[in-house]
Amino acid sequence: MGTIAFIGLGNMGLPMAKNLVKAGHTVVGFDVAEANMAGLEQAGGRRAASAGEAAADADAVVTMLPAGPHVREVYMGTGGVMERAKSGALFIDSSTIDVDSARAVAAAAEEKGFEMVDAPVSGGTGGAAAGTLTFMVGGSDAAFGRAKPILETMGKNIVHAGGPGTGQAAKICNNMILGISMIAVCEAFTLADKLGLDRQKLFDISSTSSGQCWSLTTYCPVPGPVPTSPANRDYQPGFTVDMMLKDLKLAQQAAAGSKAATPLGANAAALYQLFSASGRGNLDFSGIIKMLSGV
Ligand code: NAD
Numbered sequence: 001m002g003t004i005a006f007i008g009l010g011n012m013g014l015p016m017a018k019n020l021v022k023a024g025h026t027v028v029g030f031d032v033a034e035a036n037m038a039g040l041e042q043a044g045g046r047r048a049a050s051a052g053e054a055a056a057d058a059d060a061v062v063t064m065l066p067a068g069p070h071v072r073e074v075y076m077g078t079g080g081v082m083e084r085a086k087s088g089a090l091f092i093d094s095s096t097i098d099v100d101s102a103r104a105v106a107a108a109a110e111e112k113g114f115e116m117v118d119a120p121v122s123g124g125t126g127g128a129a130a131g132t133l134t135f136m137v138g139g140s141d142a143a144f145g146r147a148k149p150i151l152e153t154m155g156k157n158i159v160h161a162g163g164p165g166t167g168q169a170a171k172i173c174n175n176m177i178l179g180i181s182m183i184a185v186c187e188a189f190t191l192a193d194k195l196g197l198d199r200q201k202l203f204d205i206s207s208t209s210s211g212q213c214w215s216l217t218t219y220c221p222v223p224g225p226v227p228t229s230p231a232n233r234d235y236q237p238g239f240t241v242d243m244m245l246k247d248l249k250l251a252q253q254a255a256a257g258s259k260a261a262t263p264l265g266a267n268a269a270a271l272y273q274l275f276s277a278s279g280r281g282n283l284d285f286s287g288i289i290k291m292l293s294g295v
Contacts, residue, residue, distance in 0.1 A: 001025050002059035004150065007051045007074055007081070008095065009036040012121070013064030015128040016094070016154045018043045020062075023153035030054040052084035060090040060150055067246075068101030075105050082112055090146050091116035094135070096247060099165045099172070099254050102138065106164035115143040118164065119151060120171040124239060132156040136174075138167035172254060175247040179268040179285070182215040186289035189222050193293070200225055221286040235287030242281035245272040 001024040006017040009031040017040055021027050027045040030053070031037055037047040048054035051074045055061045061081050065071050071093055075081045081091065091109055093102065093116070102118040109116040117139030127133040133155035137144055144160045151158045161170045188211065192202045203225035207217045220226040230238040248269035255262040275281075275291045283290075 003028065003057055005030070005048070005051075005054035005058035005061040005081075006040070006045070006064070007031070007054055007061065008064040008066075008070075009033075009040055010064065010066075011125050012094075012128045014039050015125065016062070016064060016133075017045060019128075019131045019154045020150070021045050025153075028054045028058065050079060051081055052079045055081040055085040055089065058085065058089055060092060060147075061085060062092045062150070063095060065093075065095040065097075067095070068097040071095055071097050071105055072101055076108055082109065082114065085114065087113065089114060090143065090150075092119050092147050092150065093117070094119045094121055096120045096171055096250070097168060098250050099168045100257065102168045103165040106139070115140065115146060116164070117143045117147045118167040119147060120167050121155065122171070122174070123155070128154070135159065136161050136167040136170040138162060138165050138169070140164075168250075169254070172247055172251040175244065176251040176262065176265045176268070178215065179244050179248050179272065180264045181213045182219070182221065182286055183268055183271060183288060183292070185211075185213065185215045186221050186286070186292045189289060190293040215286070219286055221289040230284035230286050231289075235284045235290070237282070238284035238286070240281065241272055241276050241283055241285050241287065244285040245269065245276050245281070248272055 003026040004020050006027050006029045009017060009029050017027050017029055021044045028048050029037055029040040029045050030048045030051050041047055063071060063074055091114055106116045117137050119135045119137045121133040121135055123133040131154055134157040135151045135155045137160050148158050161167050189199060199222050220229045221231050223231045230236060251265050252269050275288050
């Protein structure tokens with residue numbers, strides 16, 4: 001068991017860091033929000049005064065930060081991780097960030113002789129606490145091989161997506177499918193209501209027909225057919241509208257940079273932006289049916 005620096009101890013990072021402590025690692029944490037470090041100390045970890053200090057004695061550095069600029073700053077900033085980490089340390093960034101930032105930080109790490117993977121997650125805070133996250137990992141075979149045993153203490157499915165940045169690419173492509181398919185399912189239920197088609201009947205038919213998808217069968221946006229879906233608790237999250245919007249915007253940024261045509265992704269981003277602007281960004285993303293049905 002080695003020493004792991006954990007930077008970014010928020011809603012996801014703290015429970016993930018706790019699972020590393022539980023697995024027997026020495027975990028040295030840092031977060032700009034002082035209060036977030038107390039939780040790690042209570043769980044048996046240590047606190048550091050900066051990201052660079054946390055990284056100084058670490059065999060591996062894990063980051064779970066809000067967005068690309070935070071990740072660039074923590075790794076590449078003055079006194080940051082790359083300046084202070086010891087030779088041979090492995091870097092794992094699990095934040096959801098833009099592909100360009102992920103590739104820029106990975107390239108800078110490689111130039112300085114460090115191995116790095118981008119390893120964004122799916123599974124939410126519940127998965128982070130239970131240690132059942134899915135990690136989508138971008139990086140070399142060697143870096144993936146070193147990261148895997150660490151990621152296995154925080155997750156259940158560890159998938160090697162390809163070279164640097166492909167973990168982030170997998171995450172935003174998947175969530176673009178999810179955002180678009182949720183809107184499609186919401187529109188279908190809205191139309192069914194207008195046509196006098198019973199919601200349960202539409203569910204029974206489409207869930208065994210060609211309209212079948214996760215947004216329908218696991219996360220059904222109307223109450224009733226899937227008792228565990230957020231629709232049954234007035235759209236309490238779950239996965240919030242604002243988190244979906246963040247990922248859809250990252251997908252649009254990547255599409256613009258790579259000249260990919262993603263018209264439905266663009267529409268999904270615009271609709272989630274509209275829904276968020278109506279003050280409902282903290283609802284579960286399946287709640288967009290409220291806006292589409294005029295409720
Ligand atoms: P969060 O805001 O709760 O946590 C981020 C933490 O980073 C905060 O505690 C903040 O104080 C800290 N931070 C910011 N700048 C810092 C810096 N320079 N140095 C040290 N700490 C710094 O967010 P979260 O929900 O934990 O999400 C983290 C990442 O995981 C995001 O990229 C998010 O998109 C992604 N994600 C979140 C979920 C979810 O369900 N919450 C699911 C999948 C992926």
